[in-house]
Amino acid sequence: MSNFKKLSLFSIFKSKNKNNKDRSKITTQKLNDQLINHANANNFENNSKINDKKTFTQVQNLDKLQYNNINKKNFFNKLKVQLSKTRKIINFGINYIFSKKKIDHSVFETIEELLLTSDVGIHTTTKIMQYLTKEVYCNNIQEINPIYLMLKKKMYKFLKTVEIPLQINTYNPFIILVVGVNGAGKTTTIGKLAMKYKEEGKSVMLAAGDTFRAGAIEQLCLWGKDTKVPVVTQHFGADPASVIFDTIQSAQSKKIDIVIADTSGRLQNKEPLMNELKKIVKVTKKLNATGPHEIMLVIDGSSGQNVIRQIKLFNKFLKITGIVITKLDGTAKGGILFAIADMFSIPIRYIGVGEKKHDLYNFSSTEFVDALFLNNHIK
Ligand SMILES: Nc1nc2c(ncn2[C@@H]2O[C@H](COP(=O)(O)OP(=O)(O)OP(=O)(O)O)[C@@H](O)[C@H]2O)c(=O)[nH]1
Structure with a gap:
């Protein structure tokens, strides 16, 4: 793949992310506006404009959605704090990698070291390193950002396969x-x-x-x-x-x-x-x-x-x-x-x-x- 193609793929990724962020901003804005309207309406019973069951349910659902969004954010922040030990190790290594302008041997060594010190283990670390080196050399990647994203995506893929929530409605008890x-x-x-x-x-x-x-x-x-x-x-x-x-x-x-x-x-x-x-x-x-x-x-x-x-x-x-x-x-x-x-x-x-x-x-x-x-x- 040419450097131009790689660059454009990465730009697509970035602009997609930006679009998603913008879209979520718009949705949140819309949601806030509706909630403000809902609050301004003051008395539900007497207000003929919104004294309609459908609107009431819609607003209730929006409330719930916003509540869930806030909860999710709190949960995520809590998780980030609680996983601080591993995050420190990983990000210490990542900081070093990002201090480099181009990919060289020491980048791979650092990634390998940070995986091993984070308890990923030799078996899985070897798999990840083989994948990264193959991708980098076959696609002639020279920038640091793509390698960071590839590492993150690969690690996410490992976990995705075992993310299977327990279904407890199937038997009684x-x-x-x-x-x-x-x-x-x-x-x-x-x-x-x-x-x-x-x-x-x-x-x-x-x-x-x-x-x-x-x-x-x-x-x-x-x-x-x-x-x-x-x-x-x-x-x-x-x-x-x-x-x-x-x-x-x-x-x-x-x-x-x-x-x-x-x-x-x-x-x-x-x-x-x-x-x-x-x-x-x-x-x-x-x-x-x-x-x-x-x-x-x-x-x-x-x-x-x-x-x-x-x-x-x-x-x-x-x-x-x-x-x-x-x-x-x-x-x-x-x-x-x-x-x-x-x-x-x-x-x-x-x-x-x-x-x-x-x-x-x-x-x-x-x-x-x-x-x-x-x-x-x-x-
Ligand atoms: N920090 C922290 N401590 C935990 C967590 N889960 C359990 N503990 C603590 O680990 C200790 C052992 O927990 P138990 O629930 O008694 O473990 P157990 O497996 O039932 O122990 P046995 O009956 O001896 O086999 C307790 O002091 C718990 O409070 C956790 O997620 N985080």
């Missing part, structure tokens, strides 16, 4: 079995999920299946109290399969929408403990042949490349259907998500970014990549 190693954040994630689903208008019941760790039952009960969700418990040391069986039975009779079952943390290489999880699945099937409908593996995002081994072994024993990555607000370097997406085709359902009940987000590939890369490098 929808049974989620939560598994993972010790301290990954299972119980906390269950509390956050209970909150989330309740806010979406679903009824939820929790099974205190971690009967092994001291305090785990009480911890789940506290979450139950906080989120106003019933928790089924038995005594410390009880058979977890029996607790989960009781919970499903109770949920069936009470027509509860979602059952979320906690399990105790276990090392993926301890076979008897992994077999215990198989037993739980078997027992669940006695009450509901299609369940569990989600076997959710919770992994600690700050554990680095170690999580790859965890996923491999958990997936070997149980068929993991969804992943939650926690603690992305702490010392975690979010690069691990790219490795997970590249090496396993398991959907990433949610990400945990704090210890509070609202610190769980639906996983979005664009938002995650945008939160990691700062766009202000592109002039």
Whole structure:
């Protein structure tokens, strides 16, 4: 491809972006005007111009849209702050790259280094580097901006394949079995999920299946109290399969929408403990042949490349259907998500970014990549 063609492709990209921005400005302006009109109308009942159900619904919808836009912006800013550790690493490298006028060997070295230090891992980093070098040399790219965009697009593509939200309307009750190693954040994630689903208008019941760790039952009960969700418990040391069986039975009779079952943390290489999880699945099937409908593996995002081994072994024993990555607000370097997406085709359902009940987000590939890369490098 000639330099002219490359340049024009890049200009098209830039002007497309500009057009989109302009269009969204116009839409926001229009929306604001309508909302101001709506506010000026003061008394709905008495104003004959807008005392019409259709207009009222339209304005209500606009309110909702603007509310969602504001919420989305807040969420994105929050995510950006919480992923600051990885963003710093990536942008430090990117700043260096942008200090260069032309692409040279050191640019590739820097990108490789920043991917490795962000926990992307050797396997996925190699793939990304092969792609970048091929694109740059085959298309004779000499400018820095296209390489930045190619990197961002490639990383986005990895994540897009695993951005598959959990559909919970399919079975009643929808049974989620939560598994993972010790301290990954299972119980906390269950509390956050209970909150989330309740806010979406679903009824939820929790099974205190971690009967092994001291305090785990009480911890789940506290979450139950906080989120106003019933928790089924038995005594410390009880058979977890029996607790989960009781919970499903109770949920069936009470027509509860979602059952979320906690399990105790276990090392993926301890076979008897992994077999215990198989037993739980078997027992669940006695009450509901299609369940569990989600076997959710919770992994600690700050554990680095170690999580790859965890996923491999958990997936070997149980068929993991969804992943939650926690603690992305702490010392975690979010690069691990790219490795997970590249090496396993398991959907990433949610990400945990704090210890509070609202610190769980639906996983979005664009938002995650945008939160990691700062766009202000592109002039
Ligand atoms: N910063 C941060 N901390 C988290 C997050 N999720 C969980 N934690 C904390 O991690 C610690 C362990 O969380 P738990 O929910 O008890 O983990 P668990 O997997 O149930 O632990 P075991 O029952 O021992 O296997 C707690 O202190 C949580 O508050 C998160 O997204 N961010």
